[in-house]
Amino acid sequence: MQREKDKKKLKKGEILAGWIVIILIFVITVANIVLPDRDFSEKENRMLAQRPELSVTSLFDGRFMSHSESWLSDQFALRDLWISVRSRFQLLMGKNDSNGVYRGERGYLFQAPSEPDEEHLSANIEAINALAENTDLRIFMMVTPTAANILSEYLPAFAPVTDQNEYLTALKEKISSNIQYIDLYDTLKEHESDYIYYYTDHHWTTKGAYYAFLTAAPLLGIQNPEEISYARYAVTDSFAGTLASRSGFPLKKEDTIEIWVPEEDAAAAESSQEDGGTYQPSVRYVVDYVEEEKKSADLYDSEKLEGADKYAVFFGGNYPQIRITTTNDSGRGTLLIFKDSYANCFVPFLLPYYDEIVMIDPRYYYGDISELISTEKITNILFLYNADTFFEDTSLADVLAPQSAEQTGVQAEEQTGE
Amino acid sequence: MVFSSIIFIFAFLPITLLLYYIAPEILKNPVLLIFSLIFYAWGEPVYVVLMIFSIIFNYVMGLDIQERLKIGKQTAKRSLIFTIVVDIGLLGFFKYYGFVSSNLNAVLPFSLPEIDVTLPVGISFYTFQTLSYVIDVYRGETKVQKNIIAFGTYVTMFPQLIAGPIVQYKDIDEQLRNRSLSGDQIGEGAVQFIRGLTKKVIFANTIGSVFSTLSAQSIDEMSVLSAWMICIAYTFQIYFDFGGYSDMALGLGKMLGFRFLPNFDYPYVSLSATEFWRRWHISLGTWFREYVYIPLGGSYVNPARHIRNMFVVWLCTGLWHGADWNFVFWGLYYGVILTVEKYFLLKYLEKTPRIVQHVYALLIVMIGWVFFSSPDLGTAGSLLGVMFGFGEHALADSTGLYYLTSNLLLIGVMILASGPILHRALDRFIVLFRYPKAAATVCYLAMFLLCIAFLVNETYNPFLYFRF
Secondary structure, three states, X not given: OHHHHHHHHHHHHHHHHHHHHHHHHHHXXXXXHHOOOOOEEOOOOEEOOOOXXXXXXXXXXXXXXXXXXXXXXXXXXXXXXXXXXXXXHHHHOOOOEEOOEEEOHHHOEEEOOOOOOHHXXXXXXXXXXXXXXXXXXXXXXXXXXXXXXXXXXXXXXXXXXXXXXXXXXXXXXXXXXXXXXXOOHHHHHHOOOOOOEOOOOOOEOHHHHHHHHHHHHHHHOOOOHXXXXXXXXXXEEEEOOHHHHHHOOXXXXXXXXXXXXXXXXXXXXXXXXXXXXXXXXXXXXXXXXXXXXXXXXXXXXXXHXXXXXXXXXXXXXXXXXXXXXXXXXXXXXXXXXXXXXXXXXXXXXXXXXXXXXXXXXXXXXXXXXXXXXXXXXXXXXXXXXXXXXXXXXXXXXXXXXXXXXXHHHHHHHHHHHO | OXXXXXXXXXXXXXXXXXXXXXXXXXXXXXXXXXXXXXXXXXXXXXXXXXXXXXXXXXXXXXXXXXXXXXXXXXXXXXXXXXXXXXXXXXXXHHHHHHHHHXXXXXXXXXXXXXXXXXXXXXXXXXXXXXXXXXXXXXXXXXXXXXXXXXXXXXXXXXXXXXXXXXXXXXXXXXXXXXXXXXXXHHHHHHXXXXXXXXXXXXHHHHHHHHHHHHHOXXXXXXXXXXXXXXXXXXXXXXXXXXXXXXXXXXXXXXXXXXXXXXXXXXXXXXXXXXHHHHHOOHHHHHHHHHHHHOOOOOOOOOHHHHHHHXXXXXXXXXXXXXXXXXXXXXXXXXXXHHHHHHHHHHHHHOOOOHHHHHHHHHHXXXXXXXXXXXXXXXXXXXXXXXXXXXXXXXXXXXXXXXXXXXXXXXHHHHHHHHOOHHHHHHHHHHHHOOOHHHHHHHHHHHHHHHHHHHHHOOOOOOOHHHHO
């Protein structure tokens, strides 16, 4: 009797629950239509899909359907809230990774180290070695271990990450003896408790870059790098980096971004502010964004501190080619850097020691390197990457050897001509 | 389109339900037909033509068989055979041409042309439905459907169109002509849909991503633990994926006023392989029994013929799941096991403790899934080798341990959800409260909201039974 009663109660409850969900479906559907579309997600740091265009071809090849699906889920009402509900629930279930990001101890988020893309990697090494053997320029290479390697003890228990050091050792063995390899492992390991990596972002901190600079300086031929002391400015203490947005994990800690300025310049700037005059920094420079045809007298773009990707405060982010000309007469000439974003907070430390620095980001650059080397009168070359980007890079070989690509292009044309 | 997608739940479903509910009785079938065609065309904008052809063809042939039956059984039979040949021919061409031609080309002196055909979604399901119709018309077990809209609605009806259950025409004939739609039924249907959605989105997708991550590893370097994790993950994934889909189908059917027969009955509580197949994908088993096994004589023949009948059915079951040798093997594997159980093993098995029977049945099923899920027989063999300790493999490694520890809770919940325990506990829990209505609402609403949270940011959402 009681059971029959319970069954009836249960059934009534389920019917009500079912109807409330149906009503909710309608409410959310209407909300999705009414709420305006967003272009960009600050939290996820990416462009969101927009309303798809309907055409006969897009309808028959299925593109219209797949675009509609990503449009609807990208523009879903309260999208950010849903994402955090999901990752919180997953954490509750004991899952410590999300979208290739591990949630470690002490508030550290880690990017899972990448497996080398063997095909591109050997092509890249070949192209770098060819460059080293065909020029008498001084060539340096610095592939920095990432946080998941240096701070591996803070990874979640049993996290199956690949052994980055194994790949770094193999790399060292494969590169030409004409290349001076700058090994940062010991330095970074020594300072591991020193906030050298951001908690929520895959980059190293300015401090991490500074330690790297002290290690690299003697090899680069820079004497007494400690000579210059730096004033440190925290430009933001509310930086939630790409790992936080990619994983959707709730924030445990926010990061502080520092800008380090030579003390001499800092003092000059302060006194000139008091005088109301303009100060003369020890090194005067112009940052030239070559392809954008834009010049700046500042290494830092403070506007980026307003957005989500605050790390872009360094040089405003990644550009195909940045040329920094200075008033130095260092005797070291011009440094060409092939780089990823790890270089952006490192390069300011090099600035006092070179006449000119040209930064090339091969992911976005399509120019002719040998032409660049001769026109810019390059004397030194530095490859500066973090291990994850370097092992996954697919563009370095093409940038270093564009002529051969052109040649094959010409040959193909000739063949079709016959 | 799949049920577990934002576009289905928040665009297709509300529009369809709204128009379906406000449509007068006479327009309900046309509305359902039109939206089902849109549903199908969304994923298969080209092959929808093939499905429409199949509808018209079988509709006409149903009328033809009915007419000929008045003249004589023989002429009706010829018409039926022609229909079956065309239906199976279409299915065979789209599903098996690549497999057959590549195997024949290896042995024949000349080679068959290579034609790149992609499998039209759901063709295995709707072909079996139309076959059940024409065969039942011939057998006189159902009336012929004179209304092409009603017949088209039967074939295309979106809840069961692309992954079943395989609804037999005679089970639904009456409902196509006249069905009642009550508010209670709609509410119950929605709850069943949420249960299915949860199984699919929370359970199957999560454990499925573990399966796909782990099986991307090289088997040579795999630990025993990882190999077992792969097998366990797939065992759960396929049940919650397909079982969840069937729940959603039944729930959606109810919301439209249809009652389909259940497709799953907690298969993993089975105590033998024979019992497993009474509880797994019931509509497929029923179909093979009614249209293949019994016409061949079933079990009321001498043992040799009976065993032949078993093997015909299991070969067909294997092939129905996919055009590849591992599916053939998987089907025959069950053919052997069910024959052995029937003639020998079951009577001994029944004397052992339940736990032994249960472990035996689960092992048979899990080994079966290894053959089923592997890309080829060689991979399946190597994986089983690692699982059972052949070769030099570490007992455990950090990869296996990481996926075990980070999914331990989920696996625990899924074990409970594989049997009736969790569902019953939820029901008891709800009536414990003073206001069971509120409790039920909170529970199911929470499940639904969690599913949305997973779907909005989904990274892994395949449907395993799409390939069939």
